[in-house]
Amino acid sequence: MWQTAPRLYPLLGLCGGYALVMLFNPVRRALVDGFRCVGRYKRIWIAFALLGFAYFVFQFVTFTPIRNWSDLDLGQIASLRHWYWPRFAEIWRETPLPVLEGVAGIFDNATTTYPLSVVAAVFMLINWRGLHGALVRALWKRYRWWGHLIYLILLLSALASLLKPIVFWRLPEWSALVPAAGLLRISATVDASAFIFEYLLGVYIQVYLISVCLAWIKGVSFEEGELFRFAMRRFTYVLEWAGIVVAISTLIVRLPLVLAYFTNIPGVLDYLPLARLLMSGLIIGFCSVQISLALHNETLLEAMRAHSQFVRNNAGRLAWFLIICGIHFSAIMMCDAIVRSAIADRLGALFLWKFSFAFLRGIVVGWLLASWVCLFRQYETRRVNQEKWIQY
Numbered sequence: 001m002w003q004t005a006p007r008l009y010p011l012l013g014l015c016g017g018y019a020l021v022m023l024f025n026p027v028r029r030a031l032v033d034g035f036r037c038v039g040r041y042k043r044i045w046i047a048f049a050l051l052g053f054a055y056f057v058f059q060f061v062t063f064t065p066i067r068n069w070s071d072l073d074l075g076q077i078a079s080l081r082h083w084y085w086p087r088f089a090e091i092w093r094e095t096p097l098p099v100l101e102g103v104a105g106i107f108d109n110a111t112t113t114y115p116l117s118v119v120a121a122v123f124m125l126i127n128w129r130g131l132h133g134a135l136v137r138a139l140w141k142r143y144r145w146w147g148h149l150i151y152l153i154l155l156l157s158a159l160a161s162l163l164k165p166i167v168f169w170r171l172p173e174w175s176a177l178v179p180a181a182g183l184l185r186i187s188a189t190v191d192a193s194a195f196i197f198e199y200l201l202g203v204y205i206q207v208y209l210i211s212v213c214l215a216w217i218k219g220v221s222f223e224e225g226e227l228f229r230f231a232m233r234r235f236t237y238v239l240e241w242a243g244i245v246v247a248i249s250t251l252i253v254r255l256p257l258v259l260a261y262f263t264n265i266p267g268v269l270d271y272l273p274l275a276r277l278l279m280s281g282l283i284i285g286f287c288s289v290q291i292s293l294a295l296h297n298e299t300l301l302e303a304m305r306a307h308s309q310f311v312r313n314n315a316g317r318l319a320w321f322l323i324i325c326g327i328h329f330s331a332i333m334m335c336d337a338i339v340r341s342a343i344a345d346r347l348g349a350l351f352l353w354k355f356s357f358a359f360l361r362g363i364v365v366g367w368l369l370a371s372w373v374c375l376f377r378q379y380e381t382r383r384v385n386q387e388k389w390i391q392y
Contacts, residue, residue, distance in 0.1 A: 021327070025320050027375055034371025037216045038363070044209050044370055049362025051111045051205075056354045058115045062168075064347060083342040091337040095330060097273055097280075102329035102365075103322060104280040106372055107287040108245065109202035110365045117198045118165055121158040134229040138236040150239065153196065160193035185261045192254045196246055203242045206369070207235045207294045213373035214295065237293045240300040241286075249279055284322070291376050306380075314379045321375055328364050332357070 022028065038044050105111065113120065124132050135154075139147030167190050171183055208231035215222050222230075252275045260268040288310045292303040311318060336357055343349045 018327070021324070025324065027317050027321050027324070027371075030321070030375035030378055031324070031367075031371045033217075033374040034367050034369075037213050037370040037374065038367050040216055041212050044212060045362045045366025047205060047209060047362075048111050048365045049359045051113055051116060051202075052361055053355060053358035054116045055112050055114060056358060060351065060354070064350075084344075086338060086341045088334075091334065091341060094337045095333040097276060098333050099326060099329040100280045100284075101276060102333070103325045104283040106325060106365070106368050107290055108283045109199060109206055110369060111202060113198045113201045113205070114161075114194075115165065117161050117194070117201050120201050121161045121197060124158055129225045129228050131228055131232055134232040135236070138233045142236045142239075150243075154200065157193050157195075157197035157200075160190050161197045164190055164194045181261070188258045188261045192250070192258050195250075195254060199246060199249070200239075200242060203238060203290075204231065204235045206290070207231050207238055209366075209369060210291060210294050210373055213370045214377075216370075217374065217377055234294045234297065237297050238290055241289050241293055241303070244300075245279075245283065248282065252278060287318070288376060288380075291373065292380075295376075310376075310380055317375065317379060321372065325368055328368065332361055332364055 022031070025031075102110075124135075127133055136147075136151060139151050143150060167187050171187060208228065211227060211231045211234060215227070253272065256265060256268050256271065256275075259265060286304070286307055288307045289300075289303045292298065292306045292310075293300070296303070296306070298306070339353050339357075340350070343353060
């Protein structure tokens, strides 16, 4: 016992330091309120968990070679003691960029929506709960004739999202009709177009969950369909900022990857981590723009000014919140990297871990998003009780 005690000292130090940070940071009230909000409305974390798990299942089914059912035997966990557990030095390089993207997602789009975006595209086209009609009316009221162009882009990207699984499913059969290079160009173009709908769907889900948190803060009840349509109207205000993010992301991330199928671009993948880093930095740098647009129905210029004022007045609290987000994302991403490395080719254990990780990440993301809404409402000094109400 005394020989193993020194190995526990670093773990005890980490736990003690974590407890001190969580108990004595200046944003602890918002963090506690975020827990209470997630406890009241569990859909906040369940939404992220469901989307994350659906994406893992898609990747698992598509890219994991399963030879027979014995590959999924959960009895592989019985040999846990004999797994090779990597050291921190072996896995830390895998975590900084996912951690940064996780933190940025709290202020923009916290999770991928594919493949459930296909279902969402069908729901939108059949006007589920009146969301399609609410979108059309909101775009007309907000942007007038420009709304038709925005709607066309959304509609085409939704159709591309519907075509995406069909294209990838039928790709091998089409190889006899179309050259391989042509197939890759088609699939890359469809994927880039579908990305617009997938990203904007994620933004809409985030706006909806922000609306749920706002309802909890104000202590009001709501009818589910009305809240969906309310979030859609608020979403049209957030579209101004989301459009900028889509344009920049397409320009520096998606477009080079698509063009690489049409012309020779040397080392195109080498620039991808830098592009992801720049996108995360942009979103964190303008972290309160999305929530300001969602809560106040203002113009993008007004939201930029409000963001500048919010950062000036609350720089310390915002920095603490970013640090706490970074701590939690670092912890779960390191756990994921360590466990995946230890699991190796044990597919049954991998499936069980990814199922658990999806729910763990969903809880963390849901809690941090709710905490962010509480923090923003607690410390913004601008028109807290004077939002512009929608005029229709």
